[in-house]
Amino acid sequence: MNWSPEAKSILKQIPSFSRGMVINNVEHFAAINNYQEITLGTMKAAREEMKANKKTAFPQSMNNNKNTQPIENNNQIQENEEIPWTEEARKRVEHAPDFVRPGIYKLMQKKARLHGYREITAGFLSEIRDESMKLASKRIKNIGFDELRMDAWDKAKEKLKSAHKKEVIDQIKSFLGERTTRNEGIITKFQAYLKASDETVKTESTPPPIWTEEAKQRMERAPIFVRGRAKKSIESYANQKGIAVITGELINQYMKNIPSFVRNKSQ
Secondary structure, three states, X not given: OEEOHHHHHHHHHOOHHHHHHHHHHHHHHHHHOOOOEEOHHHHHXXXXXXXXXXXXXXXXXXXXXXXXXXXXXXXXXXXXXXXXXXXXXXXXXXXXXXOOHHHHHHHHHHHHHHHOOOOEXXXXXXXXXXXXXXXXXXXXXXXXXXXXXXXXXXXXXXXXXXXXXXXXXXXXXXXXXXXXXXXXXXXXXXXXXXXXXXHXXXXXXXXXXXXXXXXXXXXXXXXXXXXXXXXXXXXXXXXXXXXXXXXXHHHHHHHOXXXXXXXXXXX
């Protein structure tokens, strides 16, 4: 299904954790209504139909289609099916070292099911790579390093009990030692994530803010599949502002920074 440039632009603004679900539902809406292309108008019409089912935020007709099930059952339906890769995404993985390639294939299948993707693209691969880099940066900080250094691997080995994991670290060190060029883009990202992890630690040490009854009721009206992430995002926003109590007004302030398509779907 073709997406217009305007529709693609809106799609990129939607958080990755819900983008796959939006794609699935908008394309389903377009197919059953004989749309040849998904435009901004198509997305708005699909959104209205999704809002009509307040419990799941999915069109009621989807429940009658055996090939398209609510996201709650998505993992179960595709458990034994391999999610296809685009040619660009598969070629990128083929350039990865042999010892990490199987892990990438396994992780991407798991993440694609989790996020509701029907295809693994190069863009989604980049998102999960960045997510993994952030996690790795946090772990590097936890063992006492604030920059990328080869001796961090030795320190990590000391904390591991698994012989297999220690072997993987040796393979990584050997691979890095043989490289004659550096991927400066990746190095720059890692350093940025290392710096950001300091701010994350400070945020995590802050006690969670209190929700007023009005704010709780607002949150309960949000679709179930985005409620948990939205709650964390709003609490993080409150912590950044130094606010101890989350009110309806604070939620309004937070929502101003969210794309209108997502904001309207959550209200």
